[in-house]
Amino acid sequence: MSQQYGPPPGPPPAPAPAPGGWGPGPSRPNHPPKSSKLPWIIMAGAIVAVLLVAVGVVLLVTGKDDGKSAAEKSPEPLGTMYTPSPTPTPNDSKGPNDVGVEVGYGVWFTPSKGWLPDWDKTKAGKNYILQKFSTRGIIDGYYWVRQTTLYDAKGLAEHLVDIESNGMEGVRIGKGTECKPANPNIKACYALTYTGTWVSKTGKKVAMQGFVTAYQDQFDRVTASDAALKTTVYQRRVNELTYMNNTLIKSF
Template sequence: MSQQYGAPQQPPAPGGWGPGPAGPQFRSPAKSSKTPWIVMGGAVLAVLLIAVGVVLLVTGGGGKDSNTPVARPDDKVTPDPIGTMYTPEPTEAPKAKGPNDVGVEVGKGVWFTPAKGWLQGPDKTISGKYWILQEFNHRGFIDGYFWVRQTTLYDAKGFAEHLVDIESNGFKNVRIGKGVMVDCQTDVLKSCYSINYTADVPSKSGKLLPFKGFVTAYQDKFGQVTATDAGLESRVYDRRVNELIAMNNSVIKSYL
């Protein structure tokens, strides 16, 4: 497929795939023009204010009618609500490797198992993990690809539709099917979505080659979305579809 009629397209950096802009540049603090006497005077004033504050805290403000409560050793303290600065939301604990985590580690506890005959793509700079199916005569062309990517910028439906738009860009006669929500096979997943498409892909010779592809996306309870993205020539798709299903199922099994 790729060199014959276009390699899988890498998502653009603005969508969250590339490094973000450089962080803010902080200037070095300027030297103070104040004299040592002024600085010393400020320090003395600060000590006096702290002393006054301690006295007010111990005495409850010095007035009998003060409504400010005074903390006692036996008082029960109510914690700040979850999500505040002092009580942050719980973070996801690292997932231990399970019996279904075999093959290729995608990230965040997600794995997939490449089918026999599929090879790792040569471009190591591409986001996610992608595997290719070489053409039978090994002339440097490939018949298809299987790509696994992750994001937290979309939900399952949004990420799947985003990837279909990217993959089909530049193809001819693109026909995108109606996406559907599918049943998630584990309680770890809260949203699962699938969509497929067909197109005609220009080859180097100018001939249009029929092409089939699909994207499935799985969103877990922590908001992480993992998408599987596959595409093959139509003449290859029908005899290799079971391999695509097996690789896709291996991703789902890694959640179990």
């Protein structure tokens, strides 16, 4: 038999008599009546919250939090994270120490007496030679200045020594040193020395002794002096290479 759920059969129970036995009492509400003041309290709280948010936005926009308006605040100084400092421009104009031969980047050098421009005009940079006049094409030494932005000072010095010693026999390369020229415009300096025997196309062998010194300026432009002399004249004429190199340093 199926079960059914519901009120028991029969008439509903009679209401309880009112006090004093005079009959049913008045009906009572199940919940107490709501106060008419509650909606107004909620509305007033919402209005106050909106006003507080509006005041905060005004303070944020106008800068009233520090007592100054946006117009009264001073702009950020140059060099801050908001306004980067301007990049300096190199001054390559001719100066009082720029004498003799212009290489580039505002760098010059003065050739020593008896040194002449290389007859091979296809070479990069500026190359001056100490020619042995008794034999055409045979020289006692050279002073060659080249420039680049592809290497730093150390990298270019090592690169040039490798190139110069590539066609030599018995090459010995000295330990590289970081030099410190007096010119403050030189950011970095690196020097290397080497010795070796140069072999001509006819098989003639000439012992050579040389050095490479590379100078890097404040804009990372590198100028290198590549110099060498025959070993038989090195001690007698190395001061001429030193003189040319010193004029180069002063020119930066």
